[in-house]
Amino acid sequence: MSAAQGLHGVFPYLVSPIDAAGAVNGAVLAKLCDDLIGQGVHGLTPLGSTGEFAYLSWAQKQRVVEVVVEAARGRVPVVAGVASTTIADAQLQAREMERLGCDGILAVLEAYFPLTDDGVYAYFGAIAEAVSLPVVLYTNPNFQRSDLSLPVIDRLSKIENIVALKDASTNTGRLLSILNRVGDRLQVFSASAHIPAAVMLIGGVGWMAGPACLVARQSVALYELCRSGAWTEAMALQRKLWQLNQAFAKYNLAACIKGGLELQGYAVGDPLPPQAPLSPEGREAVRRALQAVGAL
Numbered sequence: 482m483s484a485a486q487g488l489h490g491v492f493p494y495l496v497s498p499i500d501a502a503g504a505v506n507g508a509v510l511a512k513l514c515d516d517l518i519g520q521g522v523h524g525l526t527p528l529g530s531t532g533e534f535a536y537l538s539w540a541q542k543q544r545v546v547e548v549v550v551e552a553a554r555g556r557v558p559v560v561a562g563v564a565s566t567t568i569a570d571a572q573l574q575a576r577e578m579e580r581l582g583c584d585g586i587l588a589v590l591e592a593y594f595p596l597t598d599d600g601v602y603a604y605f606g607a608i609a610e611a612v613s614l615p616v617v618l619y620t621n622p623n624f625q626r627s628d629l630s631l632p633v634i635d636r637l638s639k640i641e642n643i644v645a646l647k648d649a650s651t652n653t654g655r656l657l658s659i660l661n662r663v664g665d666r667l668q669v670f671s672a673s674a675h676i677p678a679a680v681m682l683i684g685g686v687g688w689m690a691g692p693a694c695l696v697a698r699q700s701v702a703l704y705e706l707c708r709s710g711a712w713t714e715a716m717a718l719q720r721k722l723w724q725l726n727q728a729f730a731k732y733n734l735a736a737c738i739k740g741g742l743e744l745q746g747y748a749v750g751d752p753l754p755p756q757a758p759l760s761p762e763g764r765e766a767v768r769r770a771l772q773a774v775g776a777l
Contacts, residue, residue, distance in 0.1 A: 487668060488558060488585060488615065488645055489686040490523025491700045493693035494531035496739050497545050498749040505544040509748050513694070514552035520697040523687065523704075525549055526587055528562030530621070530649070531691030531738050534589070535564070536753040543577065550582040558584035560617060560689075566591045568604055572611035579612045586612060587647065587689070589619045596627035602636055605629075609640050616642055617670070617689075621649035631658060638663040647689045649674055660684045673726055678719040681707035691734055692725055695741040696776045721774050728770040732763040741767045744777060 495513065498506035514525055527549045528534040528542055537545070546561050553559050561578045563586050565571040575586050588608045590601060609616045618637060620629040629637075629646075637643050646663075648656050649672035660669055664684055671680035673690035680688065681704070693700045699722055706715035729737045735752045740759035742749045744767065751758035759767065771777035 487686070488524060488560065488617065488670075489668065491521075491687055491693050491697065491704050492524040492526045492560060492670070492689040493517055493522055493697060494529035494689060494691040495525060495527045495545075495549060496691075496694060496735065496742060496749050497527070497532045497537060497541070497753075498747075499537075499541065499753060500750065503538075503541070505541055505548060506748070506750070507544070507548040510545065510548045511552040513742070513747055513749070514549055517694065517697045518553065518556050521701040522557060522693065522697050523701075524558040524560055524584075525553055526560050526562065526689050528564070529587060529689065529691070530624075531694070531735055532562065533735050533753055533756075534562050535591070536756070539574075542574075543581070546578060546581050546583065560585035560587050562587045562589055562619075563608060564589035564591050566593055568607045571604065571608050575608050575611045575614075579614050583614065585615045585617060587617045587619055590625060590627060590629075592625065592627040594626075598630055598633050601627055601629060602633050605637050605643070606640060609637075609643050612642070614642065615644040617645040617647055618643060618667075619647050619649070621672075623650065631662060634659060634667070635663055638666040644668060645670060645686070648672060651675065653679055653683070656680060656685070657683050673729070676719060676723065678703060678707055678712075678715045681715075682712065691738045692722075692729065694738055695745065695771060696722060696725060696774055699774055699776065724773055725770040728766045731766065732759060733757065737763065737767055740764050741771055744768055744771065
């Protein structure tokens with residue numbers, strides 16, 4: 482897929498099923514990918530936040546991406562997460578993702594010490610330079626020590642293969658500011674922390690989110706309603722789906738998605754330690770939320 486073709490639609494942030502010995506459960510992950518594609522998703526994103534990238538070894542990351550690329554079989558684009566604290570390692574990861582057959586890179590900045598805007602620009606720019614693939618910038622001010630400011634986003638939007646931005650803040654006004662400034666150069670994806678229909682209304686092109694693993698069919702239906710301008714019907718469905726987000730807001734997101742997938746019959750296991758598995762109370766909340774939207 483070339484950058485010019487554009488990325489759009491519903492991209493589930495895939496979980497990373499890891500067994501007690503640390504091996505990736507490829508069969509479960511491949512089945513999940515195949516089922517999601519069958520439900521109409523527009524792409525797959527391994528090694529996003531829900532994929533617990535911060536808890537995986539490099540070998541585990543490589544295996545997760547191998548499984549997803551093989552399972553996708555070119556039917557939908559695979560946009561894999563690349564996250565590091567150093568430019569050299571981020572470039573190494575990005576080149577490997579391209580070698581493994583990914584169609585795009587989701588670029589995430591990890592930082593221990595705070596960085597200047599120039600340092601943030603250098604990091605993302607170096608990832609884009611390392612590959613010929615389209616690059617999606619990831620911004621999440623709630624978890625990132627050094628985040629993308631609007632001036633840095635503006636500078637990065639002028640790099641040819643940086644084509645989109647996924648914003649995981651809860652500030653939809655910030656998204657509108659980004660669209661006003663760089664919307665002619667960058668496509669904007671929502672996160673589950675936003676109201677996806679509202680982001681579509683102001684000019685977004687879709688969403689990249691963990692909950693789409695659990696409600697893929699409903700998410701695709703919402704996207705299609707938004708695309709067709711059927712806003713009354715879209716908001717009716719959005720209100721139903723928002724109950725799921727409210728349940729997730731109380732608990733660890735990876736635990737909720739993995740717990741929900743277990744309820745749906747996918748043996749994806751618990752989040753990686755030291756994260757806690759979903760509590761009985763959380764499991765019941767997720768069960769009720771999934772039942773309410775017809776996903777269980």
